[in-house]
Amino acid sequence: MTEPAATPPRMKLTAITLDCADPQALAAFYRRATGFALHEKSGADFAGLTREDGLFLGFQRVDGYVAPSWPGQTVPQQIHLDFEVEDLDGTEALLLEWGAVKPVHQPDEDRWRVLLDPARHPFCLTRA
Structure with a gap:
């Protein structure tokens, strides 16, 4: 007999x-x-943002940082963020203006968009 999980x-x-x-x-x-609000203890080597419910989004300096490659896996992405948006085209345009990059490879552009942040981490915008 096995133990219950x-x-x-x-x-x-x-x-x-x-x-x-x-x-x-x-x-x-x-x-x-x-x-999100800038966290009060943000500095040169570590910066953070805090959402109203307390979720913290942090950014840490890594010497010799190598950006992930997407969609290739020469340097694996390891993590990506998904954001639900009301206006997919409008949000994409703003983020591109602010420094995001849109890779050529888009798996399902009608449903979501893959963008790369300024450090080249992939993230997705999805329709609400």
Whole structure:
């Protein structure tokens, strides 16, 4: 007879941190894109943004940072963020103006858009 599976712990996601070469620049990009507040302890080597419910989005300086390659896996992406938006085309245009890059490869452009942030982390915009 097998033991019943243990009840998983209740874990609340409190932070997501991305490696990058310039934490201040990446925080500025995501602050503009999300409206999250700049965390009071942000500095040159680590910057952060806080959402109203407490979710923290951090950016840490890594010496010799190498950006992920997408869609290739020469340098794996390891993580990407998804953002739900009301206006897919309008939001994409703003983010491109603010420093995002749109790669040629788009798996399903009618449903979502893959963009790269200024540190070249892939992230997706999806229709609300």
